[in-house]
Amino acid sequence: MFVILLIASTFSQGLTMVSYGNDFITAFPENVAYFYPYTSRRILRITALHNDTTFTVHFNNTEKTSSVLESGKTATMLFPKTAEVHQLGSSSNSIRITSDNDIVVHSFSQTNIGTLLEKSVQTHVVQPITNLGTNYLIPSLNHSDLIQTFNRSSPDPWYQRNSSFKLIIINAEYTENTVTIVKNISGSVQEEKIKISSYQLIQIQANASLIKVESSHKVAVILTHPCLEMTASCKCNMIVNQILPTEFQGQNFVVPYIPSITQSRLLMTSNDKSTSLSHSNVQLQPSPSGLLSLSDQTKSQYVNTSGNVSLTLISPGLFIEVIPENMFAACYLLQVYSDVSSTNKQALVIAETSSKTNLHKQNNLVTNAVWFDIPGTKYSSAPVSLSESTTVIWHPTSKIAVYILENTGTTVYGGPAIAINTQLDEFGCVAIPGxxxxxxxxxxxxxxxxxxxxxxxxxxxxxxxxxxxxxxxxxxxxxxxxxxxxxxxxxxxxxxxxxxxxxxxxxxxxxxxxxxxxxxxxxxxxxxxxxxxxxxxxxxxxxxxxxxxxxxxxxxxxxxxxxxxxxxxxxxxx
CATH class of the missing domain: 3.10.100.10 (Mannose-Binding Protein A, subunit A)
Known part of the structure; x- marks a missing residue:
């Protein structure tokens, strides 16, 4: 007979965030091209963490059940154009994934514009329902302000009629959900209540007045734009940003340096208007649009705030949620979508300087990375090239942050990699804790x-x-x-x-x-x-x-x- 002494579980360590689970809900936001004709793809990649995993995809009143026999194997589900959420208002276009063992889910949307190499591409990690909540702060975004901030020319009248950001709110539970939309209009806080049926969604306009979403039951919240005109070549990119509940905010951030990006700004979202953001003990002052600038955009930099916030790195056609220091993890799964022979795929890793040489990719030490110390911190950052279609990056003794980026030549897309575990282990990523x-x-x-x-x-x-x-x-x-x-x-x-x-x-x-x-x-x-x-x-x-x-x-x-x-x-x- 044994007496249990310790189950080394990720969830025993207080509030952490890993991206695996057995119940997910998401949707494909609209992805359009500035010119027609175009071709498009909508893909969910479902990766099993354990052998003999069975999962079911629920969409449009139908179900499809599949099995993944091996841990680490990925099933790829292709969805029709009709799966996209086009219209404002309620919709049944949510997609739910359930499984008998832990899985991770990654979403990919791509539109090829005509016969050109121009692409509108976005990927994001679909969060399990265990990571969803009932309180969300919404980034205050004004499309015209973004155009002016990045010195873009005003789009034509057709585009102006379709220039608004949108918010997709998905009821994550099998019950009617009451959602409260909170807006600040000319200093006056106004609320609107909306009923959403089980596993249904609603899409609303998301202008700068929208500040908060509250709900009676768990919801998934996706900030999106179908065709954000912010590039110099008269094309647009879809934006997808799954917003995390307020409990996953932080106060200390390492803002990653994104290669090939010459312009970027920070957007801070906080429940407290007096919250300030500082870099090198200097308080950053927001522009009239609320965006903040870092003095040097050629290296990763450390910033801290006076209260809990979420931080988004914004560049023309690219929104990246910055991982707070308290949400660093031990192991990340990375999956790429471009040609595996391409050299335009890489991970950006933030690791403690004292142990940076102990970074691993798959079973091997990362020995050829060029590290850059981040002044005033215990961290260094390094780009790590990716030649594999899928891999893991992990550290045995200290938690790290990992972002994945792909460059098509005209579009840069990506974001935080999939956090598999926060439990440090000297032998690799942990699927079943010891x-x-x-x-x-x-x-x-x-x-x-x-x-x-x-x-x-x-x-x-x-x-x-x-x-x-x-x-x-x-x-x-x-x-x-x-x-x-x-x-x-x-x-x-x-x-x-x-x-x-x-x-x-x-x-x-x-x-x-x-x-x-x-x-x-x-x-x-x-x-x-x-x-x-x-x-x-x-x-x-x-x-x-x-x-x-x-x-x-x-x-x-x-x-x-x-x-x-x-x-x-x-x-x-x-």
Missing amino acids: HYEVGNEHLSWAESLAYCMSLQKHLACPTREDIQKELPGKVDTAEEEAWIGLRRSLMTTNWYWQRTPSTTPLPSPSVDYFHWADEHPDENFTGLCASLSLNEKDKFKWKSAKCCEKKRPVCYTPAIGFYPLPLDTPLQLF
């Missing part, structure tokens, strides 16, 4: 090692401070000790970790972290093995002990990693 268990039987250290190995586990090894800090508060036991996988070498008397299961050999990590109790370890070398206290009052301190003493074993089931497989699954027509 967990610790305390055995009931009292055994010697050697017997405990053999016992854990017989269960395809190994003795627990809290090799880092962050692992050790996960232990307190997870058990409430009598005052006793339990064996961990630390002991001394009989040859050198140096401490080493022993954690090799019988079927999955793992390298022994270096011993550069200790959590000894007072007067330990025993310097007379009578105690060659290590145990930890199971009493929270003792702060789970370690003690050296004779290896023949009888103690309970602490076994650890290693996490199961996630690695994407090549995107060779054919398109499935819905």
Whole structure:
């Protein structure tokens, strides 16, 4: 019999944000071209985190069920033009994806204009319903102000009639939802209530007066523009920005440098009008349109705010939600849509300078990245080229931010990569978290090692401070000790970790972290093995002990990693 000691779950760490789940809802905003004729595609990529995953796509009163047999495999669903949300008002064009195991969902929309290479392309991560909420702040955007800010010429009258931003609000629950639209018109706050049926959506105009959306039940909120004229070649790009609930805001941000972008601004959205944004201890002043400028747009820069905000990096035809520092993750999935032989695909990675050389892509260290220190911070940034159609970028000891960018030559698109996990693990991305268990039987250290190995586990090894800090508060036991996988070498008397299961050999990590109790370890070398206290009052301190003493074993089931497989699954027509 085992007593559960610790389940190392992402969701046990307080408010975090990962992009996997088993229930999603989204929609395809309208994507038009400035010139006709055009061709277009609307795609959802659904990637399984576990073997034998079955998912169902619900659209237009029909369902399509598919299976993905391997972890890391992606199914690609192609939707018709009629799936786009064209009209204002209510619609049944929402798309819901449910599954029996965790999946991630990525959305892609592309319009090719005539026979030219011009493209209107947007991608975004579809957030699981667990990440949705009932309170959203809406960025204050005025189309004319954006045109003037980026020195674009005024569009023709046809375009002016179609120049408004739009907001798609999707009821994420199987119940009628009351949505409150909050506007600030000439200093007067006005509210409008709208009823939305189960899993239905409504599209409304989103001008600068729209400030907030509140709802009685969870909703997904997408800010979009079908054809934002902000490029010099008389063409337009669709904009898609899935807004996150207010609880996912932050105060500290590393604003990424976007190659090939010569003009950019920041848009800060806050519930408190007095909130300020600072860079290098200098408070940034917004323009009349509310946009803020950074002095140097050729490097990543650190900014902080006086209160919780969301921050959007805006450039002609490109909106990128900036990942707040408190939402950095351990592992990201990246999927590209352009030709895999193209050199115009890359990730931009923000990592701690002290550990930047430990960045991994798939199973390999990233060794050829050119890092740039971000002044006044502990971070550095680097572009990482992507030759694969799908990959993961992860870090074993510190959380990172990852953005993915693609450049068609005329259009730059992309945004935050798909956050797979916030749990740091020295062996890669985590699909199924590892967990610790305390055995009931009292055994010697050697017997405990053999016992854990017989269960395809190994003795627990809290090799880092962050692992050790996960232990307190997870058990409430009598005052006793339990064996961990630390002991001394009989040859050198140096401490080493022993954690090799019988079927999955793992390298022994270096011993550069200790959590000894007072007067330990025993310097007379009578105690060659290590145990930890199971009493929270003792702060789970370690003690050296004779290896023949009888103690309970602490076994650890290693996490199961996630690695994407090549995107060779054919398109499935819905």
